[in-house]
Amino acid sequence: MVLAPAALLAAAALAAPGPKAAGPMFPPVAEILGERTVVPLPGYASKAPMDFESLVSRLHSGDPAMRKQAVQALGAPQNIRAVPYLGAVVLQLNETLDIRVAAAMALGRIRNWRSAIFLRQSLRDSSREVRFASALALGQCKSRDEVRLLGGALLRDPDWWVRFAAAVALGDDRDPKAVAALARAADGDREWQVRMQAVRSLGQIGSRQAVHALARPLRDPDESVRAATAMTLGDVGGVDAVSLLAEALHAETRDFPRSVMQGALRKLLARP
DSSP states (O other), X not given: OOOOOHHHHHHHHHOOSSOOOSSOSSOOHHHHHOGGGOOOOTTTTSSSOOXXXXXHHHTTOSOHHHHHHHHHHHOOTTOXXXXXXXXXXXXXXXXXXXXXXXXXHHHHHHOOTTHHHHHHHHTTOSOXXXXXXXXXXXXXXXXXXXXXXXXXXXXXXXXXXXXXXXXXXXXXXXXXXXXXXXXXXXHHOSSHHHHHHHHHXXXXXXXXXXXXXXXXXXXXXXXXXXXXXXXXXXXXXXXXHHHHHHHHHHHOOOHHHHHXXXXXXXXXXXXX
8 A cells, every 4th residue: 555645635735826847746656655556466365364484585586576565565563573674675775676665665564663773774775766765664663763864854865755755754753853853844945845745744743833833934935835834824723823824814915825824714713
């Protein structure tokens, strides 16, 4: 099953009409992760699933489809003993790119801090696809270093797809310690897609500090980001959100973000 962050869909819905840069407006998640294209292993969907040792042995198969399906099957929640095997796959540079990506995602699905030992290395991989998957996976690991690693990727990775994935993961994690990195990205990232996702992730955290960090994105040069910020404040709520929206609405001149700001204010003022 492909990870399709809800925040990605919300951001796509908020993309304002008008000229944008060439290329995909958002990272092509299904294409990068590629999990919908895999044919199940023969017999694997039967009532007697393959045992752990059999799956590990298939990691050395000469058939790439078989190796990939074994990687995916090993990525079950709390399947901790699979971590070193999957870690070896994601770091194996002579393995095919799609299998290394699948291994990173499988490490995330295990949802254990031990996966972060390998993902922190794959987050520096030369392939942006592997770094993208590793950032998403780190958001599931509950590691002590998770926020620091993702914050570093969010602020420093040269590819915006990876910075976007790091912002998604930090929002999913909802750790208040991520507010500083997300605030810097929401205010200063050179790509509007990353700024928009950082705004949505700040809303997922929802602390007062996160709400205050949304003041500057309300004045973003891209109207899609301003609209996303207004919608986020409408979702989070509170007196501070009302104050920020009212001030931004007074200064806003474009129809699209104005309508979103008005709708967010109406939503907040209608709350008991």
